Amino acid sequence: MNTLPLPKIHQRPLLLWVAGCAVALGVIAAVLFVAGAHVDDEGTNYYIPEGYRKNVTAMAKAGAIRHDKTAPADPRQALPPWGKMIFDDANANPRQEQFFQESKRLQSDLRDFNETGGGFFEVRLDGKIYIAQQFHNFALPYPKRPAWRGSFSLAGEKLPSLVSEDLYLGFSATDEDGSPTAEDYKVLRLDAWSQPRKKQTHYRARAFELLGDESPLVRLSLMGERVVLQLTNTADCEVKLNGDIINRAGSEAVGRFMERRSDLPEAKLPNNAAPLRDGDRLRLRHLRTGREISLRYGRYAGGMVSRRWLEDGREVNLVDPELAAELPYFQQLQDALNRFVQQHPHPDQIGQPNIHLTIDRGLHSSVNRIFLDAVRGFDARRSAVSNIQLEPACICIVNALNGDVLAMPSYPAPADVQSLRQRAQNGSLPGVTEAKLRRLGLNQNLTLIPIGSTTKPLFASAVWDTRPELSKLQIDEPAGGRSEVLGYKLTAPYGTLGPRHVDSKGFLRMSSNDYTLHLGLLMLTKGVTFSANGTPIFPAGKADLSAFFRGDTIPGGLDRPDVPAFPKMADCYDVGLVQRLTDGSSGMWDVGLLQPMLRQLGVKDGAMQAAAENAGPDKTTAEMREIVYNSFSSVLPERANLQLDTVSSVRGKFTSMLLGSGTNYWSNVKLAEAYARLGTGRKVQVRLAADAGSEGKPAEFPELPLKRETLALVHAGMQECAEGVEGSTAERISDSVKAARKKFEAKGLQLFALAKTGTATRRAPVMKKGVVLEDKRECAAFCLFLEVRDKRGTPLAALSSATYLQDRAATRGNTSPRNSAVAVQLTEDFFPELVTWLESQPAVKKAVGK
Secondary structure (H helix, E strand, C coil), X not given: CCECCXXXXXXXXXXXXXXXXXXXXXXXXXXXXXXXXXXXXXXXEEECCHHHXXXXXXXXXXXXXXXXXXCCCCCCCCCCXXXXXXXXXXXXXXXXXXXXXXXXXXXXXXXXXXXXXXXXXXXXXXXXXXXXXXXXXXXXXXXXXXXCCCEEEEECCCEEEEECCCEEEEECCCCCCCCCCHHHEEEECHHHHHCCCCCCEEEEECEEEEECCCCEXXXXXXXXXXXXXXECCCCCEEEEECXXXXXXXXXXXXXXXXXXXXXXXXXXXXXCEEECCCCCEEEEEEXXXXXXXXXXXXXXXXXXXXXXXXXXXXXXXXXXXHHXXXXXXXXXXXXXXXXXXXXXXXXXXXXXXXXXXXXXXXXXXXXXXXXXXXXXCCCHHHCCCCCHHHCCEEEEEEECCCCEEEECCEECCHHHHHHHHHXXXXXXXXXXXXXXXXXXXXXXXXXXXXXXXXXHHHHHHHHHHHCHHHHHCCEEEEECCEEEECCEEEEEEECXXXXXXXXXXXXXXXXXXXXXXXXXXXXXXXXXXXXXXXXXXXXXXXXXXXXXXXXXXXXXXCCXXXXXXXXXXXXXXXXXXXXXXXXXXXXXXXXXXXXXXXXXXXXXXXXXXXXXXXXXXXXXXXHHHHHHHXXXXXXXXXXXXXXXXXXXXXXXXXXXXXXXXXXXXXXXXXXXXXXXXXXXXXXXXXXXXXXXXXXXXXXXXXXXXXXXXXXXXXXHHXXXXXXXXXXXXXXXXXXXXXXXXXXXXXXXXEEEEEEEEEEXXXXXXXXXXXXXXXXXXXXXXXXXXXXXXXXXXXXXXXXXXEEEECCCCCCCCCCCCCCCHHXXXXXXXXXXXXXXXXXXXXXXXXXXXC
């Protein structure tokens, strides 16, 4: 064995090494400054030599670095009591030997141990070599990211709470006044509060006692509507409130904390106790074990959604993991907000509110479980798609009186996306790209989908309001199909479901495509009248469509002033009619869902909307508009646009648009909004964040620009659909609707229900020489509106739901349900959850209690 001597480290190289480190630090600081990083003393960032520690650890395990206590052969050389650390080339590979020769740091660390018995290397009683993990870490000025220090909380029951990434303490009120009794306390031992389970641990009680080794460190109790913190230990723990230690006698921080007692002047507070305030950061550290936890105080429903800040050089992340797994949209929203802060030219000017999200966790959770079980359990043999797991599905439920989005289940969930990604990587799911997986990872309520016949009430309301005489139309729908409509010969026939007689109510109840196409052509004619039996009478004896059609083509498209139904539809339901290239991002996404949140962040309305065509240049607003849409586009609904200027063929694009396909794609959340508007008669605006200082009462929304007669006519057909009148496409849910109506009638209330089904053909069948190679792909959709009214007909509570199942309108086999009934059945499954929510609303409870 050849033990290499330690080379001498000369003073000049050492000085050069130190000077080099200083220059490197200067370069890092300069780069951070040029990049716009904010450097202050609020946090500390550490340089950690991970590569060096890894190499040295490997060398120690191999014996290339070893501890030696062998006495020197020369008795004049004394061996220090701690022995010596040597590099043994007999146990080193060539790379390790080269590393030793080149690493001045390693040579210095060996010398330090041999001279002092300490430093980077340690030898403990077991004789093994250990390294001091923090020894070579050195502090760098922390480049403070422009941090957003607001927070998110959920709708529903908002308990005073202390929350962290792993722990939730909710303070539930009791009927008892005064101080809590022994029975009110939930005692949490050291392991329970300092080392909670991997998923967030939830506790609810009126009072909590957090123990150290044996005695309590702090007590927390609910007094009235405030949580009171009592300090009970000064020796075994460190308690910080907003960064200040408050359990050290005589400090200014203690004095400031005790001044809070005046917040509860009439309460009999215990000694060394004062109330917490909204937004307080409480940090508790057990000194013997070093265990600690950081908590945030506020009023939250089952835990804070997402919250980040820097504390002592590290990022503290408050997330409810169960909710994040259940509704990953919240994490995507937080990521979008981070992007916004990083791109904002003046991050210090961004508002820091507690943003109240509208999701009702109880309703969302219960519907989500039913939804995912149904979608994951769908019989793939009934679908025309070989990999049905790749096809999305979603549900959106909206409070129809104030626009709050209550639930938005989406498939695939994160676990499904991860499974699909693994299959794509191992080759069992060929052709699936990462881009597709990323899109599937978005909440599918926000992406554009073909809405099928759910478009019919929206289209009819616009046509009948602008051309009321067309509501008199009645047709005799034949069996098999039709190749001519109103004397106009189509280039290809379409299927019909007759023989049956269809009027305006039956059109919506039975979802007649034949009636829809008649209505679509009639709105392009002039001077039409109707006989007593609803047959159209034309001035020239037949429909004159020459102003619009040339054979099967539509020269110039349908963006024309002489077709007022489309602008009416846009005015009522915010659907775009043409794609304006000058709109940029604002024409592609609908910002209304997050508008209340963006306003609270300080974004002006002008930066959320497309610039007016004749508006002068406004560089600041234009730049902010791009920042907003670049940051939040992944969490905003894609904007529906009929693209009337591109509708160039009759049998292809025009008929597809009328039947809810082609260019007639909507996001599910905006479809739920449209049905909320149709049901209430008001321009309800969906939102995911509550307006600051506003409760969104119905009167705050303007009336829908439709005549009452028009609404009544549309409602009549949709009511028959919901109630299962003969021919109804929603008969499967009608018994539940009737049972719920009787339930509310027994309480002196009324239940008003509207429904409409939809089956959209996403792709026509693939045929070759008359043989079907691949079946058509059909999507199932169903929209439902429910409203509880008092005896005078005043709305007390209402909701709108939209269900979408892509490529699951079964086309194979003879099993039931089929077509849109698949979505009706799923809605029937979670219908009891909707009724429970309606019953729980304060106005309903108050009316029942009278």
